[in-house]
Amino acid sequence: MATLTTISPTSCSSLFPFRSQPSPFILTSDPSIAPKSGRTPQNLASPRYSHFRRFLAAAQPVFPTSSALVSSVDDLFEFICSGPLLQRTGFTAESVAEGIDKWLLCGGYLCRLFGLNELQLTAPEKARVYHFYVPVFLWCEKQIERHVLGFGDVEEVAPPLVIGISAPQGSGKTTLVFALEYLFRRTGRNAATLSIDDFYLTAEEQAKLRSQNPGNALLEFRGNAGSHDLQFSLDTLTALKELTKAGMKMKLPRYDKSSHGGRGDRADPSEWPEVEGPLTVVLFEGWMLGFQPLPSDVVKAVDPQKS
Numbered sequence: 001m002a003t004l005t006t007i008s009p010t011s012c013s014s015l016f017p018f019r020s021q022p023s024p025f026i027l028t029s030d031p032s033i034a035p036k037s038g039r040t041p042q043n044l045a046s047p048r049y050s051h052f053r054r055f056l057a058a059a060q061p062v063f064p065t066s067s068a069l070v071s072s073v074d075d076l077f078e079f080i081c082s083g084p085l086l087q088r089t090g091f092t093a094e095s096v097a098e099g100i101d102k103w104l105l106c107g108g109y110l111c112r113l114f115g116l117n118e119l120q121l122t123a124p125e126k127a128r129v130y131h132f133y134v135p136v137f138l139w140c141e142k143q144i145e146r147h148v149l150g151f152g153d154v155e156e157v158a159p160p161l162v163i164g165i166s167a168p169q170g171s172g173k174t175t176l177v178f179a180l181e182y183l184f185r186r187t188g189r190n191a192a193t194l195s196i197d198d199f200y201l202t203a204e205e206q207a208k209l210r211s212q213n214p215g216n217a218l219l220e221f222r223g224n225a226g227s228h229d230l231q232f233s234l235d236t237l238t239a240l241k242e243l244t245k246a247g248m249k250m251k252l253p254r255y256d257k258s259s260h261g262g263r264g265d266r267a268d269p270s271e272w273p274e275v276e277g278p279l280t281v282v283l284f285e286g287w288m289l290g291f292q293p294l295p296s297d298v299v300k301a302v303d304p305q306k307s
Contacts, residue, residue: 076130077096077100079126079131080096080103080134083131089138090142091135091139103134106133106134107129107130107134109186110129110133110179111129113179114179116129133180136180137180137183137184140163140180140281143161144161144280158244159242160240160241160243160280160281161280162240162282162284164289165283165285165289166288167285174195174285176285177283181283189280190276190280191281192243192275192279192281192282193252193284194282194285196285196287196288197257198233198252198255199228199229199232199253200227201222202229202265202266203260203263203266206227206264216303218299221263222263225291236252237284240279243276243279244278246278247276248277248278249275250275251269251274252275254266254273256271
């Protein structure tokens with residue numbers, strides 16, 4: 001089963017030895033962005049938040065215990081629970097309280113990855129970490145756990161789970177995948193990352209496609225459906241799912257968009273990064289994953305084809 005290192009007083013001390021300073025995992029309250037859901041620090045006395053109270057109690061030898069600082073921890077808890085992805089990723093306030101150590105640990109890792117000041121996050125930075133990256137990562141963990149259960153709950157036997165991430169161009173897919181891969185690595189698991197862009201046709205194949213479809217603006221340049229090597233992508237994903245043992249290695253294809261004056265070409269295999277098994281997950285991002293083809297008459301209505 002997939003595991004994630006949790007915070008303990010000992011691990012916190014080793015990470016942040018100066019007890020006179022607040023832990024970077026604790027963020028200052030910001031009334032302008034903190035939701036007013038009615039849960040106050042006193043509500044943490046409720047039995048449903050017993051795990052959260054135990055986390056605070058265990059942290060007391062390391063974390064300062066002033067009421068203002070404890071309130072800021074509760075404020076972060078409130079902020080996490082206000083996230084737009086919380087329910088959509090299957091989390092509740094109770095599950096956040098039970099797993100708050102994971103949320104804080106992952107948030108701390110990401111702040112250091114992106115060079116953010118953990119004590120002075122801006123509102124967008126705070127949302128980026130705790131409303132987007134962390135819940136998506138923890139959702140991925142849940143999918144992996146369910147996947148492994150189908151193989152007798154033995155992670156060493158289960159092939160890596162392929163998780164597709166589809167969103168519009170320029171929306172931050174690549175950065176999200178970068179953050180997810182980093183979190184998997186920090187928690188002791190191997191992840192392979194691929195983009196649909198890695199499977200564009202070669203420059204020669206793209207030129208051939210263009211010449212076979214004169215006047216078709218959709219195929220003039222790479223990017224649209226039809227400009228990818230689908231069989232190559234399927235073969236790559238199939239091969240990655242075989243990397244279940246230590247020592248097994250494979251190179252991941254990459255595409256050079258700067259080649260041929262910006263028209264692009266597949267990078268030389270000598271430049272492809274190598275991934276080693278056992279793989280836990282394959283993160284596959286693209287702007288049109290899961291799209292279905294439209295009927296020809298609909299396509300022609302948008303961009304009439306020349307005969």
